[in-house]
Amino acid sequence: MTYATYPSIVGRTVVVSGGASGLGEEFVRQFVAQGARVGFVDIDEERGRALAEELGASFTPCDVRSVPALQAAIDGFANDLGSVTVLVNNAAHDMRHTIEELDAAYWEDRQAVNLRHQFFAARSVAPMMAEQGGGSIINLGSISAHIDLPDLVGYITAKAGVEGLTRALARELGPQRIRVNCVIPGWVMTERQLREWVTPEATAHIEASQCLTEKLYPADVARMVLWLAADDSEHCTAQKWVVDGGWL
Ligand SMILES: NC(=O)c1ccc[n+]([C@@H]2O[C@H](COP(=O)([O-])OP(=O)(O)OC[C@H]3O[C@@H](n4cnc5c(N)ncnc54)[C@H](O)[C@@H]3O)[C@@H](O)[C@H]2O)c1
Known part of the structure; x- marks a missing residue:
């Protein structure tokens, strides 16, 4: 397979949350490979520092559940790298929980780690994007809000909220x-998925559910994110872009 390169991404300042591992790490790698200036935050300081050093990206340790810390990190990237014109709201935590375990404090925590920071990061970058004549905000939702998955009520509620947030912000910020x-x-x-959840039974379930039966890897999602960051998608907003191999 050969894939696209995007001249419009070269030199852009891109911020990724949860960029130290998983999908976020791949986003950081691919944006750097496309010539962007990348700043990323993560709660995992050790991996974040190692990745930043390897790629020459900027890393700030940050728990996205702290709105002031996240805003300070974004301001720091803007100062060091230039005004942010691409934001990838990626950080999340899909810990399983029963309904009984989900008390008020844990409920708030699930919304803070999976939804709230997406709004506050967008709010931080919007003025800089407006000043630059525009920008692209990419929010990570989840197939879990559309399929049958147990023990994830807090996460799934937050991820459904990400879809509403996307439409509302697109309307507000479109002008x-x-x-x-x-x-x-x-x-x-x-x-993490391979370590925690992908058993042989899960693999059989994936093969039975996806129209395209091969497994998906972070690079497959990263290519969609790159396209949404690039000028190639300039008239696309307020939409959902599903990369799931055709899960039916
Ligand atoms: N992997 C999948 O199958 C899948 C499916 C649907 C949606 N998603 C979504 O894609 C995004 C990335 O998922 P992933 O699978 O790479 O997750 P992951 O758990 O592998 O990685 C998440 C990253 O976010 C960081 N993080 C977690 N809590 C944080 C916090 N409080 N503050 C800062 N950083 C924090 C982690 O350290 C990690 O680097 C998420 O939004 C997730 O909901 C993933």
């Missing part, structure tokens, strides 16, 4: 030429 889209990955074979 400033800021595009807001939601990428919905299917079941993607990250390190």
Whole structure:
């Protein structure tokens, strides 16, 4: 297979949350490979620092559940790398929980790690994007909001919220030429998924559910994210972009 390169991404300042591992790591790698200036945050300081050093990207350790810390990190990237014109709201945590375990504090925590930071990061970058004549915000949703998955009520509620957030922000920010889209990955074979959940039974389920039966990997989703960041998608906003191998 051969894939696209995007001249419009060269030199752009891109911020990725949760960029130290999983899909976020692949986004960081691919944006750097396309010539972008990349800043990323993650709670995993060790992996974040190692990746930043390997790629020459900028890393700030940050728990996205802290809105002030996230905003300070974004401002820091803008100061060091230039105004942010691409934001990838990727950080999330898909810990399983029963309904009984989901008390009020844990509910708030699930929304904070899976939804709230997406809004506050967008709010931070919107003025810089407007000043630059526009930008692209890409919110990571999840197939889990569309299929039958147990023990994930807090996460699934947040991920359904990401789709509403995307449409609402696209409407609000469209006049400033800021595009807001939601990428919905299917079941993607990250390190964490392979370690925690992808059993032989799960593999059989994937093969039975996807029209294209081969497993999905982070690079497959990253290519959609690149396209949404590039000028090639300039008239696309307020949409959901599903990369799931055709899960039926
Ligand atoms: N992998 C999949 O199959 C899949 C499917 C659907 C949706 N998604 C979505 O794609 C995105 C990436 O998922 P992934 O599979 O790569 O997840 P992952 O768990 O492998 O990686 C998430 C990253 O976010 C970081 N992170 C977690 N909590 C954080 C916090 N509080 N503050 C800062 N960073 C934090 C982690 O350290 C990690 O680097 C998420 O939004 C997820 O909901 C993934």
